[in-house]
Amino acid sequence: MGKREALVAIAVVAVFLAASAGKVDAAKAAAKGKYRALFNFGDSLADVGNLLIANGVSDNLTTARLPYGQTYFGKPTGRCSDGRLVIDHLALDTPYFEARGLGAVVWNSGALMTQIQWFRDLKPSFCNSTKEECKEFYANSLFVVGEFGGNDYNAPLFAGKGLTEAYKFMPDVIQGISDGIEELIAEGAVDLIVPGVMPTGCFPVYLNMLDMPAHEYGSRSGCIRQYNTFSWVHNAHLKRALEKLRPKYPNVRIIYGDYYTPVVQFILQPEKFGFYMQLPRACCGSPGSVAKAVYNFNLTAKCGEPGATACAHPSTHWSWDGIHLTEAAYGHIARGWLYGPFADQPIVQSP
Numbered sequence: 001m002g003k004r005e006a007l008v009a010i011a012v013v014a015v016f017l018a019a020s021a022g023k024v025d026a027a028k029a030a031a032k033g034k035y036r037a038l039f040n041f042g043d044s045l046a047d048v049g050n051l052l053i054a055n056g057v058s059d060n061l062t063t064a065r066l067p068y069g070q071t072y073f074g075k076p077t078g079r080c081s082d083g084r085l086v087i088d089h090l091a092l093d094t095p096y097f098e099a100r101g102l103g104a105v106v107w108n109s110g111a112l113m114t115q116i117q118w119f120r121d122l123k124p125s126f127c128n129s130t131k132e133e134c135k136e137f138y139a140n141s142l143f144v145v146g147e148f149g150g151n152d153y154n155a156p157l158f159a160g161k162g163l164t165e166a167y168k169f170m171p172d173v174i175q176g177i178s179d180g181i182e183e184l185i186a187e188g189a190v191d192l193i194v195p196g197v198m199p200t201g202c203f204p205v206y207l208n209m210l211d212m213p214a215h216e217y218g219s220r221s222g223c224i225r226q227y228n229t230f231s232w233v234h235n236a237h238l239k240r241a242l243e244k245l246r247p248k249y250p251n252v253r254i255i256y257g258d259y260y261t262p263v264v265q266f267i268l269q270p271e272k273f274g275f276y277m278q279l280p281r282a283c284c285g286s287p288g289s290v291a292k293a294v295y296n297f298n299l300t301a302k303c304g305e306p307g308a309t310a311c312a313h314p315s316t317h318w319s320w321d322g323i324h325l326t327e328a329a330y331g332h333i334a335r336g337w338l339y340g341p342f343a344d345q346p347i348v349q350s351p
Contacts, residue, residue: 062304
């Protein structure tokens with residue numbers, strides 16, 4: 001498998017847009033007249049339902065069933081959350097697309113380079129003007145590149161091969177992301193935000209799956225230290241790769257989007273964000289074994305499956321299903337990307 005093909009995403013994402021979904025944050029950004037469109041590439045953290053629509057509803061697709069979507073949409077949409085994702089909170093009003101019948105365009109899942117090829121294939125649909133006009137259109141669009149890496153690392157980790165094997169993936173993952181950024185810049189992107197990965201060791205799916213010595217768990221967070229270190233190392237390498245790209249493209253803005261810091265803060269300072277509990281616990285799930293019931297995650301009864309239930313108030317939790325975040329958590333992260341502090345520079349710049 002080559003470097004570019006190494007970035008396998010479970011469920012992706014399309015180009016765009018949810019004119020009604022952005023609400024307050026999107027309205028503020030749009031009011032500044034910054035972007036005409038939003039293009040998003042990523043995995044299940046950013047999938048707004050494309051996998052569901054593209055593949056049809058299957059019995060094993062839990063995101064096609066309640067309680068997914070209960071908080072905002074009132075019905076399942078294929079999003080891996082109780083409501084909106086970061087991309088929905090960032091999405092700007094784009095009547096330009098809807099006027100051309102593109103409001104429901106969806107793509108299947110695929111690697112980053114595969115998604116970029118889909119982007120090229122669809123280019124005539126949303127930019128069929130002159131080369132100069134297309135360049136201007138892209139120059140006034142925001143490109144969200146990721147998160148990528150989480151699913152690549154999950155492959156060896158879920159197979160029980162451990163972190164040693166996962167670390168071997170890292171150079172190819174980072175190079176693949178870097179290559180993808182350059183491909184998008186070549187297409188005309190001038191504003192890109194590239195998110196890092198979340199702290200793996202804080203998620204109930206791993207906390208339920210792994211039995212580690214007591215000293216491997218953070219005394220305050222309860223997260224698995226070496227798994228968080230792995231995520232931190234990925235993010236450090238990604239930031240270094242972005243730093244190398246910036247001088248090469250001085251007229252392009254490449255922003256690092258932080259998923260890691262806010263999730264850690266959700267655990268260590270829950271009251272700051274309106275979350276009532278500190279422990280990593282899924283809002284939607286089932287207790288499973290007595291020893292690990294505190295995580296509310298069970299592989300045999302995951303969210304959306306028989307035996308699983310959702311908490312009464314998802315807005316008080318940061319973890320939705322033990323793997324993905326709640327709408328409330330995604331909202332905090334989106335605001336941090338738009339205005340700071342969860343990005344190395346805010347997307348929305350002060351005049």
